[in-house]
Amino acid sequence: MKVAQLSFVFRRVxxxxxxxxxxxxxxxxxxxxxxxxxxxFLLIQENLHGLLxxxxxxxxIFAYLEHSLSQADLQSLLGDVRNYPEVExxxxxxxxxxxxxxxxxxxAQSGVLEGLPSDILPSSLEISLKRPYRYRAxxxxxxxxxxxxxxxxxxEYPEEWIEKLTLxxxxxxxxxxxxxxxxxxxxxxxxxxxxxxxxxxxxxEIEIMQLVGAPAGLIKAPFVIEGMIQGVLGAxxxxxxxxxxxxxxxxxxxxxxxIFPAHDQLQFLGSEAISLLVFLGWLLGAxxxxxxxxxxxxxxxxxxx
Amino acid sequence: MIQLxxxxxxxxxxxxxxTDIHLHVEKGEFVFLSGPSGAGKTTLLKxxxxxxEATGGQIIVNGRNITRLDGAGxxxxxxxxxxxxxxxxxxxxxxxxxxxxxxxxxVGMSRRESRRRAFHLLRELGLREKHDARPLTLxxxxxxxxxxxxxxxxxxxxxxxxEPTGNLDADMAEETMRVFLKIHEKGTxxxxxxxxxxxxxxFHHRGVQLxxxxxxxxxxxxxREVAS
Ligand SMILES: Nc1ncnc2c1ncn2[C@@H]1O[C@H](COP(=O)(O)OP(=O)(O)OP(=O)(O)O)[C@@H](O)[C@H]1O
Ligand SMILES: [Mg+2]
Numbered sequence: 001m002k003v004a005q006l007s008f009v010f011r012r013v014x015x016x017x018x019x020x021x022x023x024x025x026x027x028x029x030x031x032x033x034x035x036x037x038x039x040x041f042l043l044i045q046e047n048l049h050g051l052l053x054x055x056x057x058x059x060x061i062f063a064y065l066e067h068s069l070s071q072a073d074l075q076s077l078l079g080d081v082r083n084y085p086e087v088e089x090x091x092x093x094x095x096x097x098x099x100x101x102x103x104x105x106x107x108a109q110s111g112v113l114e115g116l117p118s119d120i121l122p123s124s125l126e127i128s129l130k131r132p133y134r135y136r137a138x139x140x141x142x143x144x145x146x147x148x149x150x151x152x153x154x155x156e157y158p159e160e161w162i163e164k165l166t167l168x169x170x171x172x173x174x175x176x177x178x179x180x181x182x183x184x185x186x187x188x189x190x191x192x193x194x195x196x197x198x199x200x201x202x203x204x205e206i207e208i209m210q211l212v213g214a215p216a217g218l219i220k221a222p223f224v225i226e227g228m229i230q231g232v233l234g235a236x237x238x239x240x241x242x243x244x245x246x247x248x249x250x251x252x253x254x255x256x257x258x259i260f261p262a263h264d265q266l267q268f269l270g271s272e273a274i275s276l277l278v279f280l281g282w283l284l285g286a287x288x289x290x291x292x293x294x295x296x297x298x299x300x301x302x303x304x305x
Numbered sequence: 306m307i308q309l310x311x312x313x314x315x316x317x318x319x320x321x322x323x324t325d326i327h328l329h330v331e332k333g334e335f336v337f338l339s340g341p342s343g344a345g346k347t348t349l350l351k352x353x354x355x356x357x358e359a360t361g362g363q364i365i366v367n368g369r370n371i372t373r374l375d376g377a378g379x380x381x382x383x384x385x386x387x388x389x390x391x392x393x394x395x396x397x398x399x400x401x402x403x404x405x406x407x408x409x410x411x412v413g414m415s416r417r418e419s420r421r422r423a424f425h426l427l428r429e430l431g432l433r434e435k436h437d438a439r440p441l442t443l444x445x446x447x448x449x450x451x452x453x454x455x456x457x458x459x460x461x462x463x464x465x466x467x468e469p470t471g472n473l474d475a476d477m478a479e480e481t482m483r484v485f486l487k488i489h490e491k492g493t494x495x496x497x498x499x500x501x502x503x504x505x506x507x508f509h510h511r512g513v514q515l516x517x518x519x520x521x522x523x524x525x526x527x528x529r530e531v532a533s
Binding site for chain 2: 208
């Protein structure tokens with residue numbers, strides 16, 4: 001394409017942006033909504049690491065010990081458990097400590113314990129697993145092995161938590177692509193139909209350009225460039241709102257909800273995720289335009305090939 | 306300049322608009338294409354600028370076989386042809402000057418040069434005062450002259466006009482025909498479709514007559530027969 005034609009395309013785009021400002025803004029807004037939802041999932045996913053760190057530390061196996069366990073047996077048991085490859089740390093909770101914890105947990109009602117012997121609760125081991133083993137199957141396997149050990153009377157672990165965590169990780173990953181993909185296609189169609197309107201508005205002009213021998217690229221370029229501008233604009237808009245959402249989550253969401261770990265652990269999208277969003281916006285715009293143009297220039301217009 | 310060999314055009318599903326057309330037009334000729342409504346005049350012109358594709362035969366325009374062309378080929382072909390239509394096909398949102406300049410710009414002429422040429426052409430066609438007017442504020446004859454200026458702005462070697470005077474009154478039609486004659490004097494090949502048999506008598510140029518998709522008479526071959 002010659003320089004003169006490039007400048008023609010450029011002027012065409014500026015003119016259209018000026019004359020159809022609101023159409024362009026609405027289209028960008030539509031794209032921004034889709035990208036916002038997709039970006040929201042990305043945001044959650046990126047923070048899931050931090051989330052898992054917070055929640056993962058709650059995944060502990062409690063092994064209650066037999067009352068009659070001797071000090072020597074306890075030491076060998078501790079040594080055995082510490083040697084498990086999955087185990088990160090083991091903490092021994094004595095009968096006295098268990099009693100104290102229980103009293104603290106009861107708080108004002110602790111009076112009801114008056115007169116009870118303080119060694120009524122069993123001592124126990126609090127076992128944390130290494131991160132790669134903090135999922136259901138491996139936790140269950142370790143628990144099973146502990147049950148078979150001499151000196152351990154009972155083994156418990158928060159099954160529910162683990163189940164939820166696993167579900168959440170898988171859920172976010174799938175929702176991102178399913179919902180995101182669905183919205184992407186819907187947005188592509190919306191963008192396609194706005195472009196169709198823009199094409200129809202300039203139908204006569206396109207016809208004349210075709211009749212005087214304008215290259216197809218020159219006729220299409222303004223629409224495609226407009227689409228790209230809309231897409232990148234939409235992506236920027238969605239990033240702006242994601243940033244607001246992020247600030248809100250960081251400073252306004254009470255930490256007592258327990259969903260998020262410490263506030264300063266929340267992170268905004270990394271540069272890769274930001275690039276992905278901008279790229280998707282660009283793709284939405286360019287794709288929507290090309291899609292409509294193809295259909296339009298094929299069914300209508302000159303040079304049926 | 307134009308050669309048609311056994312050209313036919315069948316519109317889907319199976320309407321034969323043109324059948325077995327042989328026609329040679331030399332460079333610099335002025336040809337009137339006449340015939341009753343539905344004879345196939347518009348179809349023939351459309352084949353020449355590849356708005357339609359022939360279903361049979363071969364068409365050579367300016368030494369190039371145009372029966373098989375891709376999109377880029379069609380665009381190149383059209384850059385060599387100036388087109389004028391009955392309904393002018395001007396863009397109402399642009400001024401006369403912009404309408405003319407647009408045609409030059411989209412094929413790669415600079416904006417400045419396009420406007421300069423458009424300005425000169427409009428002046429030559431007697432629209433000196435009107436280059437900033439919008440088409441709808443112009444008379445039919447003036448609009449058609451703007452359209453002719455647009456057809457000429459890329460220095461075509463061939464001008465095709467489909468009923469260019471169809472929407473004009475007698476005086477305007479006469480004047481418009483004179484514009485075409487002037488263009489022809491500068492060496493441009495011209496082909497005008499019209500169902501007005503009168504022009505054939507008033508202007509002594511080659512007349513090609515179509516009827517129901519067939520070539521009925523050609524004043525040039527008739528002359529040749531008389532001469533021989
Ligand atoms: N796109 C099309 N599809 C089907 N039939 C068509 C199409 N275009 C033209 N025709 C038919 O082909 C025949 C020739 O049409 P054409 O427009 O070439 O005639 P014409 O000589 O230009 O007539 P007029 O003087 O009325 O303009 C007509 O019968 C018309 O109905
Ligand atoms: Mg016709």
